[in-house]
Amino acid sequence: MINFQYLRTSSKKSALALLLKDKNAKFIAGGTNLIDLMKRGVSAPEKLIDINHVPLKQIELVGDKIIIGALASNTAVAENELIKEKLPLLAMALNAGASAQLRNVATVGGNMMQRTRCGYFYDTEMPCNKRKPGSGCGAIGGFNRMHAIFATSDNCIAVHPSDMCVALAALDAVVVLAGPKAERKILFKDFHRLAGDTPQLDNNLKADEMIIRLEIPLNNLTVNAHYLKVRDRASYAFALVSVAAGLEISNHKITDVRLAMGGVAHKPWRLTASENFLRGKEATIENFEQAAKLAMTGAKGFGENDFKLQMAPNTIIEALTIAKSKA
């Protein structure tokens, strides 16, 4: 391991000031991904700024929004009564992620910032455009069973590994970022990026900014909501495919619907066309199947992940069916 300087601060202001001083500095909170990256030689920050003591752990209802501080732990959010009652989809997604031990230290902001789990990204002896732009993509023509089927680029077919982020994309969350001068807001669905020509960039956070909190508007998806994660083992495994499905049904008609997928793209993948199709229709298996079919427009396999072309629509149908069946 390469030596680094460890700094700790308990204020947002000084955290941002420390970050501004050194472009090779990184924030550390739970560290569940960053430490791995440092051990593997993928990331070598000269300074680690520990922000765990910055007071950003709030989980509260303010007006018609739920506010979640960037440093609230994954467990704290998943176990919070307000979240379980108002945003069950988020609680379910969080509990589907990682392991209990990891969730206890992983934070909301850190979860958003985690890097892909693509094996080529972690092995510095293999090509990876995300780790080393211009070196090539090892996964194309290689082991790509876990990889993306939507909006891939010739440079990178990695997926974003988070479960939490899939639910947040579905829930129309807003991310509040603090910069050296001012705060700004960005829609959660626009926070993460597609790989395009810049696979080294996972998201639109600027180098001098920090994630402060999430704002999630209240909704009526409190009953008919389900997060379905298909994976190789029942816990502590990344999604082959996951689906966040929320329905609001009145008089047999779907009045609101949210659908997003994980494990299929470089960012949480919101299924807008499927949502538009379902809105106003009856919650029938035929309509779910049609919505799943629509969701697959433009999907493309890379060999080992071709099965996702079938698993993804199947999982959408099953997630919607389970969501509908809840009462």
Added chain:
Amino acid sequence: MEKRVLKDENDRVDGIYKVTGKAKYFAEYELPGLTYGVLVTSTITKGKITSLDTKAAEKAPGVISVLSHLNKPSAPAYEQEGGPAMKIFYTDKVFYNGQPIAMVVANTFERATYAASLVKATYAKEDFNTDFEKAVSDAKAKKLQGQPDYKRGVEDAYKSAEVMIEAKYHLPIETHNPMELHGIIADWRPNNQVMVYAKTQGVKATQGTIANVFKIPIENIQVNSEFVGGGFGMALRTWSLEIATIMASKHVAKPVKLVITRMQMFTMVGNRPAAVQTIGLGANKDGKLTGITHSAFGETSVYENFTEGVVNMAKFMYQCDNVNTRYTVVPVDLGVPIWMRGPGEATGAFALESAIDEMAHALDMDPLEFRIKNDPEKDQQRNKPFSDKNIKEAYRIGSGKIGWSERKNKPGSLVNGQWKSGYGVSIGVFNANRGRASVKGILKADGTLVLQSATSDIGPGTGTGMTLIASKLLGIPNDKIKFELGDSSLPPAPSQGGSATLSTVGSAVNDVCVALKSTIAELAANSNMDATSNFIDVLKKNNLPSIEVTKQSQAGKEREDYSMYSFSIHFVKVKVHSLTGVVKVDKIVSVGDSGTIVSPKTARSQMVGGAVGGVGMALTEESIIDHRYGRYINNNFADYHVPVNADIPEIEVHFINKPDPYINPMGAKGMGEIALIGFSAAVANAVFNATGKRIRTLPITPDKILATS
């Protein structure tokens, strides 16, 4: 004093140590002046090291030395011709990606790790192949006979049978991945005295290897390995990396500790080799087997050959007059494999027990009935009676407990929404071994008994089993008995492998206890005491603080007269999701037929552990290599999926628990291997029963379920 909530005579004798952290594993020993070794590994798969730049590493903070083939310390056996080709520091050849090519020794682990990253090698690369399946199907690839061909009756008789099936089965590389990482602490002391704390399944084997490599007297070497955090076979040999660490200690004249990383566990300490197997079965319409052909290809390395008993089971497990087997090994440019729990038999049983299920289906017979119908009366391979075999009773117990009567012979019959349920069964079998071991017993006037043997306990509960044997024979409570192991200075015993420790060392414990008993009786008689007098009184009356007996014990002629095996029957109920392809194991019932159960708690744990390993083999475990680079891609615990608690359902374990009349004085046979052997086939058979999908390539991941029609 330790407080105990519940006391049970069958408790693990080391349980308290393990759960309180008092059990000390090799890496936890602190020697004065301890230094830390970290291996530098090759980044190419095949070729030659043309230069090695160690200057930056040598200048890095805390670095004591950088060892490589350029400054190799003396290891006489490594200088001779022959022997293994892959000798760390004694070769500039690269045989596999991730091969150790140098070692940095520094005063902290972190500094050694950093300095290791500064060592730069250049190579002359050669073409390579790490793809076993490609090598198998390549007519030009090198192939070696792994075992002599076996033939009984007519070759390939299945082809002309009334009903025949032929199918091909594929197993990927599996990696042992015990919790404890591999390594050693080596201390080369003045006058060629060597002290090591090792992770090993055999302290005597490790001691012998070190003596042989360095050509020093065996008495100069002390090997300690009291607690081992799992082995599953990977610690059954002394790898070149242990020898390299001893060389390093000799070179720097300080103790050196090497603990390899989880990633290195995939490349340099063996694996369960990949295999491709074809089974042909023939039967008449009444369901009697008329032909069995088992042909297997197993993975091996280019620099050292590895073979195992993949096709053994086909030769005797079913009544059949026409059986032939062939086992071929195919070298690839990877590290040499090693036995992994259940070794080759587990690989073979997946294919054979899947094929038996396929044949039962082809005959439209219940697979349990089909097995019973073809259960052999004697061992046709060796033409001998079985010493003890209760398979039909095991079938009866297991089928009742799993609820086999709920099973429908027609696949896909049990449907609940998107979930389809199914039941599967399979047999496991492994040679019931008994080797030679010595045990020393010291019976003391304070009422305690100390037993000593240089055996190991990699987890099964060796100390507990031995204590229970002695306690039963001498009537001494468990907590007054101490069984000492994992120390090469104790009386010799074989390595812990092949499910033989209880049978082998237990027999010597038995003999020691019998001898102690008769000595006490003799002393009692000579001092005019009642023959049933307590040994404490007898010793006191004779002014003896203690008496000692050492006995060597081994099998006799009975092994020529009988065929000795342990058996297991695994029953599995699964459910399979039609849309997502997810397989959930709903219930497991494993029945062990392995003679007397000496230690009920640890025996049950063995079976439970085997079932969990079997779920991993069946559903999740696979070491994946990118064959373009020859590098592992999922070499960590996040991506190499061993089962987690959430994958494991209720596991019921039952034992026949009848003594084998011939094997040894206890009538007890080993069970470490049978706990796993065959299990993966039970899962695959249950998946077929649930869905009608026959998956012949492990692991059975959701994508394979969806892809199979």
